Amino acid sequence: MTGHGLADIHRQARARLTAAGIETADLDARLLVEWVTGYDRLEAIRNPDRPIEQVVLMRLNEILSRRINGESVHRIIGKRAFFGIELALSQDTLEPRPDTEALVELVIPFLRQRIAEHGVADLIDLGTGTGAIALALLDQFKELRAVGVDVSAGALDTARTNAHLTGVSHRFAALRSDWFANVTGAYDLIVSNPPYIPSLEIAGLQREVVLHDPIRALDGGPDGLIPYRIIAGHARHHLRTGGAVALEIGFGQRADIEAIFAAENFVLKGVQNDIGGHERALLFASVQKD
Structure with a gap:
């Protein structure tokens, strides 16, 4: 200068x-x-x-x-706005993107109806990271309670900090778990923005992502779908009657993920596009067996 x-x-x-x-x-x-x-x-x-x-x-x-x-502006500043709240970032968390707001928008009508029917609702956010999804929803509904799950202790520390900053820490609990391994109980809604990038495609992502986002929060395995298979296989055991599963997805993954959930007796109930017009979030309901 x-x-x-x-x-x-x-x-x-x-x-x-x-x-x-x-x-x-x-x-x-x-x-x-x-x-x-x-x-x-x-x-x-x-x-x-x-x-x-x-x-x-x-x-x-x-x-x-x-x-x-290659470090993003928000990484440098250490915070980023998401769905009307401000989130602290850390090296253990993804930087929340505007596309993920599609997932929040998708589940708001479901939660509104659930709370109207039962007076309260509980959700679990798998791979919570900064806590963005869970905390944005807690900010929207005072009758909502949430558990943020992550395998990273550092990410959970960041999520707790953000819950405090958002003023919802009394309704937010952080749980260290590899997916459902340490999860108990049942919830009205399971949400997740899981890793969905195929392993071999990660090297071709933007520098800001490759150099500064935690790789394990990006890598969805050879086909990018391993986390969806895990969630689909366990979700039924942690859903209340009439509960739902809502997920962020990658470009062009809808058909494969819909098939994975159909095999576990889930039916697609809602789709939300991101700001670019791509299918970004899916809502599934469990098919009740006779």
Whole structure:
């Protein structure tokens, strides 16, 4: 950074990210400059010559280098908004994406009806990570209780932190478990954004994902479907009568996942598209045997 005025710093940060081929250079530069300096873009317009201390410029240089080397803006800042709540991130968790909000949207009508019928509802979020799905739903329904399950102790620590920040920690419990291994009891809803990337495709993902997201939260096995088989095979034992299973899926996986659940006597009841128009979330209900 050569200029010391706030407006100059915005321009230089944007130019540096643009030169490095960052597609979202304008937005990324604004977010990072605002975070490091504590001054928003409006302040840069009002007081373009506001001086910034050298130590802050040095910090900004370091952060821009991290962005150029593939670390996402939200990883650098350490938090990200999701469905109206703000979540802390950690090295043990995926960075929640807007596409996952499709899963939250899909299950809201189901939970609303369930709560209307029973006064309260319980859900379990498998592979909870930051707690994004469970906490967003707890934020929507004060009559809801949730258990966040993860095999990673670090992820569960992050989820607990986020439950506290969201103000729902009294209705959220964190459980360390490899899928259903340590799960007991029955729930109205099982939700999950499981790993669904085929193993051999992970290396071809965006740098931000490959370098900074935990691989075990991405790798769904050779065909990307192993977690769905696990969930389908155990879900019935942990669902109350009339309960449901809701899952995020990858591009083009609907038919295979529908077949996996049909083999376990589940029927597809709902589909939700993501912001790009792709089928992103499925809702299954158990077929009651006579």
